[in-house]
Amino acid sequence: MITPTASRLTLGLDDLALVTDLYQLTMMACYAGEGLAEQTACFELFVRRLPPDFGYLIAMGLQDALTYLEHLHFTPRQIEQLQGMGLFDQAPAAFWQQLAQFKFTGSVWAVPEGTAVFAQEPLLRIEAPLWQAQLVETFLLNTINYQTLIATRAARLRQVAGPGATLLEFGTRRAFSPQAALWAARAALAAGFDATSNVLAALQLGEKPSGTMAHALVMAFKATAGTEDEAFTAFQRYFPQAPLLIDTFDTVAAAERLAQQVQVGSRQVRGVRLDSGDLVALSQTVRRLLPDIQIFASGDLDEVTVAALIAQGASLDGYGIGTKLVTGNPVNGVYKLVEIGGQPTLKRSQDKATYPGRKQIFRSVQADRLGLATESPLTGEVPLLQPVMEQGQRRLASESLAQLRQRTAQSVQALAPDLQSITGPHPYPVTISESLEALRQSLL
Template sequence: MPDTALSLTSQDYSLLTDLYQLTMAACYVGEGIAEKRASFELFTRRLPEGFGYMVAMGLAQAIDYLEQFSFTSEQIAALQATGIFANVPDRFWEVLASGRFTGDVWAVPEGTVVFANEPILRIEAPLWQAQIVETCLLNILNYQSLIATKAARMRDIAGSATLLEFGTRRAFGPQASLFAARAALAAGFDATSNVLAAIQLGQKPSGTMAHALVMALAALEGTEDEAFQAFHRYFPGATLLIDTYDAIAAAERLADRAQQEKLSLRAVRLDSGDLVSQSQHIRQLLPNTPIVASGDLDEFEIDRLQTAGAQIDSYGIGTKLVTGKPINGVYKLVEIDGIPVMKASEGKATYPGRKQIFRHLEAGELKGDRLGLITESPSRHEQPLLQPILKQGQRSAPADSLETIADRALTSLHTLPDRIRRIHDPESVSPEISVELERLTEAVKRQGSREQGAGERGG
């Protein structure tokens, strides 16, 4: 295989992991603890700067990954050929060869709003399995949750305007472009220009045209207007990109044609210049023609345009949707063989034990969250967010449709007070820590201190 071949198939995902996941798994096998039951929780320690909430997304792809988790003989041979595993027991290769994901998964349903330090997914599985899957789960859930959160913020600001996902060319790779399109649609966007993503998701792709077509046809066939006419011969009424040369002049000519020929025109698109003044002028020229705007847009620019009185009906959003500040998701061990554990590092401490998020809603509005142990019960007005998804590697329920997730995202967003939803200086929610979780945390800390002290004395 040439060294440029970096393709990715569903079978490759088991090796799509960091090396230390495999070396730790080999160590677990050697120490005889690989099959001990372990629980890991995935959460973010902090939201990206300027975010008041996060929209959980990517669960469907995470579950697909876990259901297909396995190692082929070719993959095992490739690992052996690295020489890195020369000293591991033969049993390690037997574990990989016969291994499938046999654990349980609890997760927050996709489209649900969550906050920092709230687990959106928990894996309960044999230790070696729960360890190896960390990297891929973080990759899937961190990125889709980021895109979904940004898309939800844009949907909230844009109101009833149409939102189009145009980010494929700026996404972090082909797979990321599919994840971004899905997350955007699930969080409130109306369509994507990514043809593969749209078809795989059962959607209709949406797009316009590029300046290249206008320049090519104008150069070879005479004028910008003839370029527009040529495009309409094959795609009648399609949206026209009118700012290749002079957007206002193009709109004036289209207005004349509309009067003379009863021109059918779905929309016009602007991709540069002063979008406020241009859209206002074009609205006067083409009062019944929707205006699409694109070009480095985000929720802040949409807000600015609307406040300034721009006459824009649709927004095509790419770069600032599919890139940006990452979701700092982490995946931490919280229980091993029934023993609660925690990380005590300064600034990175975690809470021990398997947990549940209890959401307090009254009259459809969020009043707060409580982080407690899985053994606790919800109080009045509370509902538990983490739901069982896989049991012994088998689905507990069918996957949600994209429409169901989008409805959930919209409903969840509307439970938030304005102070959390706003894009400028938003507030956030810190979950209340239950009394039982506080007690367990203190007990595990004391135990850790005793074990550390014993180790120091023994040394």
């Protein structure tokens, strides 16, 4: 029996090496035993197809990927645990030696965070000894896939809400884990959101968290103090700038009372949040009663519902986006071997075939061209994959959220209008270079 190593599941920098699938370790052992471990290998991370109704993706998660690669190591205790599992009893001695001395020594090429990318285009490329490049697959897919999904949805929401709307990330309670909640907050802010309600994420990112109140506070005061207005008064005593949540009982009645109090000067109201009901009709009524305040909406909103609210004439200044931002259709990125020992490789599986060799994305105003890394850009083309780590040393300085927001906005604005559509977008033209196609045909 394997003895648990902790009373609760936590994750620190020392744990990162074991945040992997078992088959990465079993393949590493096989490579060590068969003399393949030190062969220089190249893997690329890309998506075969975009999620439904997505015209583009916004690359995100690179900073966390590089931090992972920088700190990756196996502790003596972890090696003991692996040896005690019984699964590696036949593993060669070289495997254990490699784990004990592990340090990522490879190079990474990547698309800058906040850049629009499309199907079949590598978001990043790993060039490293085979056993190292194999181990990192699981974590890289986890962080790049999830943060790219969040960033893309955030960019789509900013696109439909417009530059003047306030977008608040409220997804912590619905994210797939506390770690995912932190990643989601960063990705949303980097792709255009104004603030997050996650206190830890905001502080770590140098931002100020944002939020209002929950229905529980209103219900508690109603039950003990007797009125909904007592809840508003008590909350404003300590947080006078915060919006009030007014839909716990009767939204219109609450707005009418607040309007009367504002009119006679007994209360100041900066904003209100609507979390249920007919948001179009309610926002219009609240605007008529309280014309000088900010009105926020929340409640399972996404880019489609926000677009519909705007189209129907809702009078809203901002949106709190939670569940639909941090969940939904996944970005199904894959991590595939494209070259080993200088020899290009490809996968021929039906519906899962890959292009061989180290590749580069060449972007022009009209289209993208997927070619070999050895090719030169044509006139008007810009190569997207940039060197961000060399021989295990980071070459990319950390970028601010403001820089990432600007790059994301520019990337989306540069797309044709039919690509920006949140329903039924046209596919983006990604052509295959003659050299890449010739290489593929030669291997077939």
